[in-house]
Amino acid sequence: MQPLASMATRRGLLLVLVVALCEVSALGRTPLWDGNIMMPTGEGHKGEEGTxxxxxxxxxxxxxxxxxxxxxxxxxxxxxxxxxxxxxxxxxxxxxxxxxxxxxxxxxxxxxxxxxxxxxxxxxxxxxxxxxxxxxxxxxxxxxxxxxxxxxxxxxxxxxxxxxxxxxxxxxxxxxxxxxxxxxxxxxxxxxxxxxxxxxxxxxxxxxxxxxxxxxxxxxxxxxxxxxxxxxxxxxxxxxxxxxxxxxxxxxxxxxxxxxxxxxxxxxxxxxxxxxxxxxxxxxxxxxxxxxxxxxxxxxxxxxxxxxxxxxxxxxxxxxxxxxxxxxxxxxxxxxxxxxxxxxxLSPVNSDIVTHVPQREADLVHLKHKFYNAKKGSLREANAASELAKTILHRRHLDDSVRLIGELLFAGEDALQKLGAVRPAGSVVVDDWACLKNMVRIFEASCGPLTQYGMKHMRAFANICNAGINSSRMSLASLEVCKISTSVDLGIWSPVTSGFSA
Structure with missing residues (x-):
């Protein structure tokens, strides 16, 4: 009989040989992955590559x-x-x-x-x-x-x-x-x-x-x-x-x-x-x-x-x-x-050259450019002046409405600070999303569309919710501030018709 150590050695060598033969066989069928992902678009997701x-x-x-x-x-x-x-x-x-x-x-x-x-x-x-x-x-x-x-x-x-x-x-x-x-x-x-x-x-x-x-x-x-x-x-x-x-x-x-x-x-x-x-x-x-x-x-x-x-x-x-x-x-x-x-x-730019504008100011840049480049006394100049005035008035209406509502809800004390309070980094903007959506609906029902510019005030509505203020108080404050109808955009916003009239 062969010594047990010798038999163990031979079995180990045999196992290594079998594994090696399997690897050679596999290599003969499928090349090794080279680390590159191959994703032909349009072939669906049936293969391993993906789309x-x-x-x-x-x-x-x-x-x-x-x-x-x-x-x-x-x-x-x-x-x-x-x-x-x-x-x-x-x-x-x-x-x-x-x-x-x-x-x-x-x-x-x-x-x-x-x-x-x-x-x-x-x-x-x-x-x-x-x-x-x-x-x-x-x-x-x-x-x-x-x-x-x-x-x-x-x-x-x-x-x-x-x-x-x-x-x-x-x-x-x-x-x-x-x-x-x-x-x-x-x-x-x-x-x-x-x-x-x-x-x-x-x-x-x-x-x-x-x-x-x-x-x-x-x-x-x-x-x-x-x-x-x-x-x-x-x-x-x-x-x-x-x-x-x-x-x-x-x-x-x-x-x-x-x-x-x-x-x-x-x-x-x-x-x-x-x-x-x-x-x-x-x-x-x-x-x-x-x-x-x-x-x-x-x-x-x-x-x-x-x-x-x-x-x-x-x-x-x-x-x-x-x-x-x-x-x-x-x-x-x-x-x-x-x-x-x-x-x-990347090379630094001359800090004295104006290259960009905050996104919410882009419409003002356009309207001012349109006004100043129009022929003096022309219909184009008058239209541009009207549009610029409407835009500024619309912004003022939204800003003032949110501020005044905040002063009513927070009794005037530190209202702006409470409306604009920013939570620590990593925190969600509002605890109750249903409340936030409802506050926006209530505001718009009394004060008109929030519009793209008015989205800047979403934090104010979020903070109203975070302060535990309910929809009834928000409704009363919005009606008090915006009354039955509100003059905006050089037209009239009516909560009855939900639209603007000239």
Whole structure:
């Protein structure tokens, strides 16, 4: 008989040999993974590679008055530009879902009907953009259904949804006006943070994506996720601003660089332009989400000086930011030879040159430009003066109404401080979201539409809720301040007709 030690040695060698033979056999059938992800779009989610999906949302519209159209132009231009980038990156239209009101390209104020540009002397970005959900179909309910892949819940539009599977990567880009805890939509209701994050949690629980990335352009956009979006959902977010500040417009009249003289509007939003222009020149097989975050953060903050601009933020699963942008935005072969990006490429700008404007001031920039460049004594000058006066009066009405309501509710003592109180970083803006939505409805019933500018007061309504003030007291205060009818916009707001009259 052989010694036990010798038998154990032979058995060990035999086991090693069997394992080696299995590995050789496997290598003969399937090559080793080289670390690169291969995701051909349009092949569905049946294979292991997965598909890239994208949802692009332009929340603004021309609404009932041109003064909002100027703000909508840059937002829709942002979304159209984003579509062109994804298309060049290899995503197919069947995997890109576009929400936009689509009232800008042929608006009477557009100097080149049927075209939209996103930068001075830039190309037309409107051509070829899918019109999946336009006009009255751009709603929060349709957006949520599209994210969840719920075709049965869609009303209108093409019916296109994110029909994703567990290996897929999803990119969501949302450009709009916002306020603490809220994002605007061209059709009511607006999007509230608690509902949106709830939809993201539901999508994650369904297991219908591998990773999801969100880029969000709006004022106070950080408040949509602050204290609400947990880790562990495989969702990564960057926002144009933190929870308490405005985002910024760029390529505006009278600034550097300015749009062509025939354009009287801001052409883009700073954060959006920053990530898109970076994407267009980089090799997305090498640039990571973190690389782009740092580059966009620097540009959006005026190269970390914050002389103008905002704080770009990150939320969710930050570990995802080590991944290449190709997984979400595709890859443009024209940039194959571009080296890995670096912040050293960014050069400081002259601090004496005005380059950006807070997003909420973009309409004033447009109207002032329109007034000062009109022929003296002309109808155009008179119309611009009227629009400017309406806008200023409308803003004053909203600001004064909220202030006076606060003074009534808080007995005048430190009312402004209580209305504007900011919770510690990482805290949610309001404890009771149902209360917040109700306070907005009560205000609008007595004082007129909050509108995009009025979204800045969402924190005031949140703090009214956080103070435990009930709807009855809010109703009485709103009626007392705004009375039966309120003069706004050089017209009359009537809570009876719920509209404006000249």
């Amino acid at each position: 890239r999906w994208a949802i692009l949302i332009a929340g603004s519209a021309g609404y009932w008055n041109y003064r909002h159209q100027v703000q909508a132009e840059s937002i829709i231009a942002d979304v159209c530009h984003a579509y062109q980038i994804l298309k060049r990156g290899g995503l197919k239209d069947e995997n890109i879902i576009v929400f936009m009101h689509d009232d800008i390209a042929y608006h009477p104020e557009n100097p080149y009907p049927g075209t939209i540009i996103n930068k001075p002397d830039g190309p037309d970005v409107y051509q070829g953009v899918p019109k999946d959900y336009t006009g009255s179909d751009v709603t929060v309910s349709n957006l949520y259904a599209a994210i969840l892949g719920d075709k049965s819940a869609i009303e209108g539009g093409t019916g296109k949804v994110v029909d994703s599977g567990p290996n897929d990567h999803i990119f969501i880009y949302y450009s709009d006006h916002g306020g603490p805890g809220v994002l605007g939509m061209p059709n009511p209701p607006n999007l509230y943070a608690d509902d949106f994050v709830g939809i993201l949690k539901k999508k994650a629980a369904a297991g219908t994506f591998k990773e999801l990335v969100i880029y969000l352009e709006a004022c106070e956009s950080g408040s949509i996720f602050e204290g609400l979006l947990p880790e562990g959902l495989n969702i990564y977010v960057t926002t144009a601003s933190n929870a308490v500040e405005s985002s910024w417009g760029t390529y505006c009249p009278g600034m550097y660089p300015s749009p062509p003289s025939e354009y009287g509007t801001c052409l883009g939003d700073l954060y959006s332009v920053a990530w898109m222009e970076d994407t267009e020149k980089e090799n997305l097989k090498k640039e990571t989400l973190e690389d782009q975050y740092l580059i966009v953060k620097s540009r959006t903050s005026n190269h970390n000086t914050y002389r103008s601009g905002s704080h770009v933020m990150q939320y969710g699963d930050l570990k995802i930011d080590v991944e290449e942008l190709e997984r979400y935005l595709g890859f443009d072969p024209a940039n194959e030879n571009v080296t890995k990006p670096g912040l050293s490429e």
